[in-house]
Amino acid sequence: MNVFLTKKNTIFPKILIGIVIFLVFIGILNLFQKQFKNFFYFVSEPLQKNFWRAGGNTSNFLVSFLETGNLTKTNKDLNIKNQELLQEISILQHTKTENQALREIISIQQEQEFKLILTNIIGIDSYQDSILIDKGSEDGILENMPVINSQKVLFGKVFKVYKSFSKVMLISNQSNVLDIKIQKDDTISPPIYGAVRGEGNFTAILDIVPLDREIKNNDILITSSLEGTFPRNLLVGKITEVRKDDLKPFQTAKIELFFNLKQINKLFIIGDYKVE
Amino acid sequence: MWLRLLIIFLLFGLLVILQSSFLVHFRIMGANINLIFILFYLIVFFEESQKYIQGIFSAIIAGFFLDAFSSFYFGISLIYLLIVVFILKYIIYLLHQKRGAYPIVYFIPLFVLSFIIYNLLLMITIYFLSSPHIAPVVSLIFLVKIVYNLIFALFGFYIYKSFKLYRLKK
Numbered sequence: 001m002n003v004f005l006t007k008k009n010t011i012f013p014k015i016l017i018g019i020v021i022f023l024v025f026i027g028i029l030n031l032f033q034k035q036f037k038n039f040f041y042f043v044s045e046p047l048q049k050n051f052w053r054a055g056g057n058t059s060n061f062l063v064s065f066l067e068t069g070n071l072t073k074t075n076k077d078l079n080i081k082n083q084e085l086l087q088e089i090s091i092l093q094h095t096k097t098e099n100q101a102l103r104e105i106i107s108i109q110q111e112q113e114f115k116l117i118l119t120n121i122i123g124i125d126s127y128q129d130s131i132l133i134d135k136g137s138e139d140g141i142l143e144n145m146p147v148i149n150s151q152k153v154l155f156g157k158v159f160k161v162y163k164s165f166s167k168v169m170l171i172s173n174q175s176n177v178l179d180i181k182i183q184k185d186d187t188i189s190p191p192i193y194g195a196v197r198g199e200g201n202f203t204a205i206l207d208i209v210p211l212d213r214e215i216k217n218n219d220i221l222i223t224s225s226l227e228g229t230f231p232r233n234l235l236v237g238k239i240t241e242v243r244k245d246d247l248k249p250f251q252t253a254k255i256e257l258f259f260n261l262k263q264i265n266k267l268f269i270i271g272d273y274k275v276e
Numbered sequence: 277m278w279l280r281l282l283i284i285f286l287l288f289g290l291l292v293i294l295q296s297s298f299l300v301h302f303r304i305m306g307a308n309i310n311l312i313f314i315l316f317y318l319i320v321f322f323e324e325s326q327k328y329i330q331g332i333f334s335a336i337i338a339g340f341f342l343d344a345f346s347s348f349y350f351g352i353s354l355i356y357l358l359i360v361v362f363i364l365k366y367i368i369y370l371l372h373q374k375r376g377a378y379p380i381v382y383f384i385p386l387f388v389l390s391f392i393i394y395n396l397l398l399m400i401t402i403y404f405l406s407s408p409h410i411a412p413v414v415s416l417i418f419l420v421k422i423v424y425n426l427i428f429a430l431f432g433f434y435i436y437k438s439f440k441l442y443r444l445k446k
Contacts, residue, residue: 029340029350040344048297055301123296126308127398128347132296160347167347174402201306201417262301 038162041122041132045165048122049134052265059262083151083235083258090183090222090233114231115271117141122165124261129173129200131155131261135269136164146230146270153258154178154223154234155267168267171236172257173198179226180236182209182219193224196236196255206239206253215242215253231273277329284319284330285337291315292341307421312338313394314429317387318436320361325369331361348401356397360390380433387429388422395421 029036041048064073117139123132135141147155147168156176160167171178176198181191194209209215219239225232241254291311299309316338320331339354346353364386371382395418 026351026354029343033350036350037344044293047293051294051297055298058298059301123345124300125296125346126300126303128402130347132345202303203306 034162038136038164041162041165045122045134048132049120052122056262056265079260080151083153086220086235087152087233090220090235093183114273116268117271119147119267119269121261121265121267125167126201129170129198129202130159131168131170133166133168133267133269134164136162136166138163140271141166141269144229146234146273148234148268148270149259149264149266150268152234154230154236155259157229158269170202170259171196171198172200172202172204174200176204177227178230178236179224180206180221181224181232182215182239183222184219193226194221196221202257202261204237204255204257206255208250209253211244211246211249211251213251215239215251217242221255231270280330281333284334287315288312288334288337288341292345296345304424305420306417307424309428310425311428312342313391314425314432316357317364317390317429318432320364321368321383321386322436322440325365325372328361328365331365332358335361348405352401353398356394359397360394363393364390380430383433384426384430387426391422391425 117135119133119135121131122134124130125132133147141158141161143158143161145158147157149155154171156168156170156173158166159169169176178196179193180196181193184192192209192213192215195207196204197207198204206215206221217239221236221238223230223232223234223236235258237255237257239253240256242251243253244251295309295311299311302309316334319334323330335357336354339352339357340350342353342357343350367386367389368382
């Protein structure tokens with residue numbers, strides 16, 4: 001009579017019920033994903049902000065301890081100064097090459113008219129090269145808004161918006177491809193364009209630069225605004241190693257991205273950029 | 277038992293916050309520490325090979341928190357950690373039959389193996405969900421990541437082991 005109620009036969013329905021409950025649980029979590037995640041970020045925000053600050057301070061202390069004296073501060077100041085100067089060079093070169101006074105004025109006015117929204121970084125997702133910021137849909141944040149720092153260094157774009165928080169995909173994210181222009185001293189020859197491709201782990205490479213165009217180490221990469229997501233002339237990075245292979249149609253290069261998450265916690269979201 | 281599960285839950289909650297905000301400042305060559313994975317591994321490794329409750333509970337809670345603080349869908353890390361639990365439990369069961377102890381010579385290769393499996397599964401997911409290309413698994417950064425995490429896991433191993441011995445003496 002009880003031949004079908006062996007131990008083996010009772011375990012199977014239990015496992016099946018367990019799997020069904022598990023799948024329903026996952027389904028509900030994903031159905032209300034935005035609300036759940038916003039709730040978690042909201043609850044953990046005070047701790048995260050303090051940990052972020054403490055981590056930054058400890059890291060800076062360790063670096064300064066290792067490098068002795070005021071080297072870190074000097075380096076940080078020089079980096080900021082350098083980025084400011086690079087930005088100035090970028091604007092000057094742009095002005096020189098355009099040779100259209102009226103257009104330049106309009107362009108400068110457009111840059112000044114950006115509505116910048118100040119935000120704080122509160123966390124990083126290292127697996128997906130993304131950062132969590134403390135502004136969300138209730139602050140007017142929308143997907144694809146560019147994110148920069150005060151020196152106009154490009155960090156990335158908003159890709160997920162919650163009620164009070166947003167996720168920013170860094171330009172080093174593996175699914176990110178960004179059109180750039182290579183800044184050259186030579187203003188006569190046509191500009192060199194390429195694409196920066198995210199490689200993950202906060203690194204990226206320069207790709208699809210035609211073989212016949214000359215690029216070298218320390219060339220500065222700025223946004224070209226061709227893809228329409230980012231305004232032009234934002235600082236991206238600099239070339240550190242050119243890789244030329246005659247068998248390939250394009251040359252590539254190793255680059256150093258300008259964004260530095262260790263030395264910063266305040267960023268700006270460009271709130272009203274319109275494609276030029 | 278319930279108290280232990282509650283402590284595990286709170287520990288994972290605290291570690292995920294620590295991991296996404298404090299520890300990210302201590303990356304080496306882009307490699308970060310995954311404390312959640314280390315604690316999860318320690319719990320599975322030190323749990324008796326015939327028992328599953330703590331291991332499965334840890335996988336669910338660790339996966340849940342990892343998914344909540346990542347850009348992934350809920351369930352991805354959770355399922356991958358469950359896969360790691362079953363693989364680990366099976367290997368530990370086989371090893372346990374031979375030796376009956378938890379020596380460090382088992383700990384290190386099993387940690388590396390489970391870390392690779394988990395990261396490989398995540399990389400495949402990123403490839404299918406968002407990225408048009410996949411980063412090489414055997415890269416310098418990935419090797420640094422394994423070594424960096426292994427150092428912290430070894431600290432955890434001795435702390436967990438002495439804690440377990442202290443409890444047994446009591």
